[in-house]
Amino acid sequence: MDKQVLQQKVKAIQSKREVLVQLLTQPELGTLRIDVTQALEEMDDLLIEFAQVFPEIGT
Incomplete structure (x- = not known):
């Protein structure tokens, strides 16, 4: 999966x-x-972790 699809x-x-x-x-x-x-808490945690792991992609 490339960066564009992930984003x-x-x-x-x-x-x-x-x-x-x-x-x-x-x-x-x-x-x-x-x-x-x-669900909101877990979604927020997921988005925070994503931003930490892939800071170059951004959210």
């Missing part, structure tokens, strides 16, 4: 983050709020 995949992940953030604003989310919060 596109990471950008796709980043674009989906906003959907999770918007989902958290839904009052009827109930216990799924825990799962959404965890």
Whole structure:
């Protein structure tokens, strides 16, 4: 996988983050709020690690 493809995949992940953030604003989310919060935390960790491992690609 070349840098361009990798960067596109990471950008796709980043674009989906906003959907999770918007989902958290839904009052009827109930216990799924825990799962959404965890997904956001894991996504943020992944993006941070990606930036550390591949600083030349950027995010």
